[in-house]
Amino acid sequence: MDKVIIAKDLSLSYSSSETIINKADFSVNSGSFVFITGASGSGKSTLLKSLFGALKPKQGSLVVGGVELKGVSRSKLNFLRRHIGIVFQDYKLVKEWTIDKNIMLPLLINGYVKNVASNQVDKLLKHVRLNHQSGKFPLELSGGEQQRAAMARALAHNPVLILADEPTGNLDEYSSQLIWNLLEGANSQLNTTVIVVTHNIPKTLNVDYKHFHIEYGSIHEVC
Amino acid sequence: MKSVRNHLSLVIALLSIIFSMQVYLIAERSIEAYRVNLAQNYSVIAVSKKRLEQNEILSINNIISDAKELSPDSVIEKLGSDMKSSNFELLKLTLPKFYKLSLTHYPTPDEVKNLRRDLLKNSSITKVEDFSHTHDKTYKLLLLFKNVVGLFAIVVFVVTVLLITKELKIWQYKHNERMSIMGLFGAALWLRSAILFRLAIVDALIATLLAFGIFTYLASSPLILEQFANIGINIVIFDQVDDLLLILGVAMSISILLASLIVLGHKEEA
Structure with a gap:
């Protein structure tokens, strides 16, 4: 099976004095569902940032989607990011844009024609049950609705990899369940690799998953 | 309404700069006309x-x-x-x-x-x-006018720099988040900056058009013309071609400089 992520001897840090992830070795198969857990400040989000190139490896090698992220050029990083969907706990929606335009963003970046992108947005809004909120700005929506819009944006361009940083951290039970269903659907129906950083793995999940736990800078797989 | 607010802050800043610059030009032209007048009579x-x-x-x-x-x-x-x-x-x-x-x-x-x-x-x-006695007095008066205009120019320059710095901070705050989010999805630099440059160019055009309207009105206003007639000076208050090109150039340069500084100063979210 193809490996979508390969980390060898990977060390991550924000400064030269403190290492967050220390000499980690792990890999993720294409089409798998992965949870990354750990205590607050253990380096879960740091690891996720490194997977989309927001933090470069201090040492070792990190290959995502065939792209070596150590010393990666800006153009290669942009190319990689066009094939990744990212979901954040704080949604990261552009506040001055409507949710439609936010969802359309990865489609336009990937070169979709505007009316094709617009049709795709309509489908996605229905898919995340936000079609009644079309044309609204993010701040006019509830937290759960904003996260669903962010999910739609992450799914819009059929990415090979979805990275989600505590996607249900601020949400009620109903919205959380919807988000898990969407992630599950992307993984099972589209064979998208999903990596989720979370404190709690949901008990209702209907997919096989891999679980990595981070402790004291080390990553180990929980069986 | 949101869109109007987005444009207003830069348009007002640009308009203030253009207005001050044009007033300075009018003052310079008045002094030059007075100087020519003096030279003809002396x-x-x-x-x-x-x-x-x-x-x-x-x-x-x-x-x-x-x-x-x-x-x-x-x-x-x-x-x-x-x-x-x-x-x-x-x-x-x-x-x-x-x-x-x-x-x-x-x-x-x-x-x-x-x-x-x-x-x-x-x-x-x-x-x-x-006639050195009369000449000295008139010359000192002319120098005083020139110094006052020079001082005005310095004040305008300082205010302009402050306005641009303030505007730069507002723009950085407003656009950094969007540029970062676009970057997360792999948008190239030109695409991330396109909105910013479009906004800068549109705002420069709006400010130029407003300034054109204001100065065209002032240049034909009987009240203003009467003031100049009273002091015996006949100058072009607003040249509809040369001055328009000048204010358009200044407005465009400032807004494009502002947008470029934001793009250059933009830091990726880590």
Whole structure:
């Protein structure tokens, strides 16, 4: 099976004095569902940032989607990011844009024609049950609705990899369940690799998953 | 409404800068017109023992633009009408020659001194009247005006820099988040910056059009025209081609500089 992520001897840090992830070795198969857990400040989000190139490896090698992220050029990083969907706990929606335009963003970046992108947005809004909120700005929506819009944006361009940083951290039970269903659907129906950083793995999940736990800078797989 | 608010902050800043710049230009033009006016009305009188050729006078100092011999008739007429005509002619021949010297521009006190010295070097010229007392007073007044306008220009420059710095911070705050989010999905730099540059160009055009409207109105306003007529100055308050191009250039340069600084100063979210 193809490996979508390969980390060898990977060390991550924000400064030269403190290492967050220390000499980690792990890999993720294409089409798998992965949870990354750990205590607050253990380096879960740091690891996720490194997977989309927001933090470069201090040492070792990190290959995502065939792209070596150590010393990666800006153009290669942009190319990689066009094939990744990212979901954040704080949604990261552009506040001055409507949710439609936010969802359309990865489609336009990937070169979709505007009316094709617009049709795709309509489908996605229905898919995340936000079609009644079309044309609204993010701040006019509830937290759960904003996260669903962010999910739609992450799914819009059929990415090979979805990275989600505590996607249900601020949400009620109903919205959380919807988000898990969407992630599950992307993984099972589209064979998208999903990596989720979370404190709690949901008990209702209907997919096989891999679980990595981070402790004291080390990553180990929980069986 | 949101869109109007997005544009308003930069448009107002640009408009203030354009307005101050145009007012400075009007002040400069007024002073220049006043200076030309003074230069036209100011002249030096030279008294010569013998008739001098125009070329000879012009070669004395470059500042002399024209030399006219003053007719002695009016002076002689005042001496009395009982004089014989033959005596009149004799008197005319023996009287010294008076020359009114026009100058290329309104001279500085030093230029007046140099002109006086150069004229007196000529052995034929016996006396020079330069009206230095009146000249000094007028020149000092002109200098005062120039300094006030210069000071105004410095204040405008400082205010402009402050406005641009403030605007830069607002724009950085407003656009950094969107640029970062676009970057997360792999947007190239030109695409991330496109909105910013489009906004900058549109705002520069709006500010230019508003300034054009304001100054076209002011340039034809009877109240303004009357003020200039009262002080005897006739200047172009707003040139609809040259001034329009100038304010468009300034507005575009400032907004594009602002957008470029934001793009260059943009940091990726880590």
